[in-house]
Amino acid sequence: MRGKRVVVLTGAGISAESGVRTFRDNGGLWENHRIEDVATPEGWAADPEKVWRFYQARRRQMNEVEPNPAHRALARLQSENESTFLITQNVDDLHERGGSENVHHMHGQLLTLRCEVSGRSEHRMEAASLGDEFVTCTCCSTPHRMRPDVVWFGEMPLGMERIYDAVSNCDVFVVVGSSGHVYPAAGLVEAAKQAGAQTILVNAEAPANVEFFDEVHLGAAGNLLPDLVESWLKTSRRNANDQEC
Numbered sequence: 628m629r630g631k632r633v634v635v636l637t638g639a640g641i642s643a644e645s646g647v648r649t650f651r652d653n654g655g656l657w658e659n660h661r662i663e664d665v666a667t668p669e670g671w672a673a674d675p676e677k678v679w680r681f682y683q684a685r686r687r688q689m690n691e692v693e694p695n696p697a698h699r700a701l702a703r704l705q706s707e708n709e710s711t712f713l714i715t716q717n718v719d720d721l722h723e724r725g726g727s728e729n730v731h732h733m734h735g736q737l738l739t740l741r742c743e744v745s746g747r748s749e750h751r752m753e754a755a756s757l758g759d760e761f762v763t764c765t766c767c768s769t770p771h772r773m774r775p776d777v778v779w780f781g782e783m784p785l786g787m788e789r790i791y792d793a794v795s796n797c798d799v800f801v802v803v804g805s806s807g808h809v810y811p812a813a814g815l816v817e818a819a820k821q822a823g824a825q826t827i828l829v830n831a832e833a834p835a836n837v838e839f840f841d842e843v844h845l846g847a848a849g850n851l852l853p854d855l856v857e858s859w860l861k862t863s864r865r866n867a868n869d870q871e872c
C-alpha cells in the first residue's frame with residue numbers, strides 16, 4: 628500500500644476487543660438503551676438527565692479501556708504509508724492512544740463537551756466533569772450547560788466534504804468493524820468503488836453493504852488486521868523493489 632492513497636473507515640467493531648460495546652450487536656440496543664432514547668436530539672430534549680448519565684458512563688469508561696492490536700495495526704499502516712486518511716465513526720479515543728495521528732472523528736468525541744449556546748467544544752476529562760451532574764462551559768460570560776460532543780442521529784456528521792474528497796480520490800478503501808447500517812458512513816464504500824478504488828472489509832460478520840467490497844475478511848479485527856497490514860506493507864515493499872530493478 629506504500630505510495631497509494633488509502634482511506635480507512637472504522638466503526639464500533641474495532642473497539643469491541645478493547646471492551647467497548649458496539650451499537651447494534653444487541654437487537655438495536657446500545658448498552659441496554661434504545662438508540663432513539665440516547666442518541667437523538669429528541670431524546671436529549673425529552674430526558675437530558677438520562678442522556679447525560681448515559682454519555683458520562685461512556686466517558687468514564689474511557690479511563691478504563693486500552694487500544695487493541697487492531698488500533699495499533701492501523702497506526703503502523705499510517706506511519707508506513709503517509710497518505711493514509713483514517714476516518715472513524717467511533718467517539719472513543721482508542722485510535723489516538725494506539726498511536727494514530729490526524730484521526731477524523733466524523734461522529735464527534737467523548738473526550739470533549741460542547742456548549743449548548745456557543746457550540747464551542749472543550750476537552751473536559753478532569754474528575755469534576757465526569758460525574759452525573761451537568762457540566763457548564765467556560766466560554767460564555769454566563770456559563771451554560773454543555774452537551775455530549777457527539778453527532779446524534781438526525782445531525783450532520785463532521786467534515787463530510789473532506790471525507791467525500793478523500794474517498795473519491797483514493798486507491799484503496801478499507802472498512803473495519805462497521806455494520807453498514809449507519810448512513811452516510813455506510814454509503815462511502817459505494818462511492819469509493821464507483822471512483823475505482825479497491826475496497827476491503829474486515830468485520831466479524833457480513834455487513835449490510837457487503838456487496839460493495841472486493842475483498843472480505845470475516846473475523847475479529849484484533850486477530851486479522853495486524854497480519855493483513857503486514858502483508859499489505861510487504862507487497863508494496865516488493866512492488867517498490869521490483870520497480871527499482
Ligand code: NAD
Binds near residue numbers: 648
Ligand atoms: P455497529 O455497532 O452498528 O456495528 C459494529 C460491527 O462490528 C458489527 O457488524 C459487528 O459484527 C462488528 N464487530 C463486532 N466485534 C468485532 C470485532 N472484534 N472485529 C471486527 N468486527 C467486529 O457500529 P458502526 O457501524 O460503527 O455504527 C454505529 C454507531 O455507533 C457509530 O455511529 C458510532 O458513533 C457509535 N458507537 C461508537 C462506539 C465507540 O466509539 N467505540 C461504540 C458504540 C457505538
